[in-house]
Amino acid sequence: MLVFEESMAKLGKNHKNGQLNIVANDVIDSRRLLYFYHVARTKSFSVAATVLNVAQSALSRQIQQLEADLDATLLERTGRGVSLTQFGQIVYEQAAAILDEMSATVARLHSARRQPTGQVSIAGSSSIMTVQMPEVLMRFMKEYPDIEITAVQATTGDVYDLLAIGQVDVAILSLGYESQKIVQHKLLTEPMLLVAARDHPIASHSYVKRDDLSELDLILPASENGMRITIERYCDDAGVKLSPHLRVDSVPLMKSLVQEGRFCTILPRMAVTAAEVASGDFALIPFKPKFTRTLSVACLSERAESPIVAALMRKVVEVCREYGTAQSQIE
Structure with missing residues (x-):
């Protein structure tokens, strides 16, 4: 024993x-x-x-x-x-x-x-890359640790071009591109807002009329990107001509200049983080009539069946829809 x-x-x-x-x-x-x-x-x-x-x-x-x-x-x-x-x-x-x-x-x-292995890439504009993309990447890497992922920030037009020529696998688009070679899934529709410093005279307004935009000191995008095109279309519909004092492509720089107190800018809701809202740095003022933009996630049709590409697109949808729900609760 x-x-x-x-x-x-x-x-x-x-x-x-x-x-x-x-x-x-x-x-x-x-x-x-x-x-x-x-x-x-x-x-x-x-x-x-x-x-x-x-x-x-x-x-x-x-x-x-x-x-x-x-x-x-x-x-x-x-x-x-x-x-x-x-x-x-x-x-x-x-x-x-x-x-x-x-x-x-x-x-x-x-x-x-x-567990899949390999490489995958994604492109988006500065607003989506700054706010949602970190969470997308962290969730994706946690679930697929053996996948090498590349994230590219570019203007909206360049994002589409990168996708169309196959340089990236997935893209987040803010303009409606019609093409049989691209598969798109709607992510969310979000408000475009006037962003001003808290002490700016317009900060107390409950809304901003489209016709009043020409009277403001505005910072608008310099490049012919999706945000600029969206803003110009909204104003052109009412015959409003904008003469911005500054044209800047960097969203962080736009917000820094707005904080100085003189200028306002127009940004999608997602471009202002929850921390910035909580700190009270900015006044976010809706437009009258309503002003929105729609985002979609897209890939080339020939890559839509790739498990890695499909997995990354699912993560983008998951995070952006959670964001959209959270923002609707806040607002």
Whole structure:
């Protein structure tokens, strides 16, 4: 009976400096351990045989062999089934953890085989890349740690061009591009707002009329990007001519200049972060009539079936729709 305890003691002594020196005599046959575990759990050879889908005679032989391997009696037959001996209780207490770890190892191997590898890229304008993209990237990398991802910030027109020529796999677009070579999914429709410093005279207004924009000191985009085109279309519909004092392509620079107090700008709601709203740095004023833009996530039709591309697009949809819901609750 001492052999079992001596074997366990030897196993502990061989574990030095984080290294385990295991020899054959220290190892329990996993199938026999599984059979023993089910007999001990159900307290019945017949029930365990049914659960394991093996003949009861084969089950008995495996348990006997396990007892021979360990030189210890593990089970005692009783009138109502079987019960554990002192040594059987020790083995049973360890068996569940051992078998769970073995099962987890197999599951990790299966997961590793399914885990995609490779590269994927995404492009978007500065507003989406500043606010939503960090969360998209963090979630994607957590779920797909073996994928190399590249994020590119560009003007709206350049974002579309990068997608159209295949330089990026996924793009977030703010203008409605019609093309059979591109697959698009609507993300959200968000308000365009006048952004002013809290102490600006217009900050107290509940809304801004489109006709009044020509009277404000405005900062507008310099490039012919999606935001500029969207703003100009909105104003052209009412014959409003804008003469901005500054043209700037950097959203952070726009906001820094607005904070100085003189200038206002027009930005999509997502371009102003929750922290900036909470700090009270800016007044966000809606337009009359309503002014919105619609975002979509897109990829080339030929890449739509790629699991990696599809996974990245799903993450973009997930984050942007959560953002849209959160903003609707705030507003």
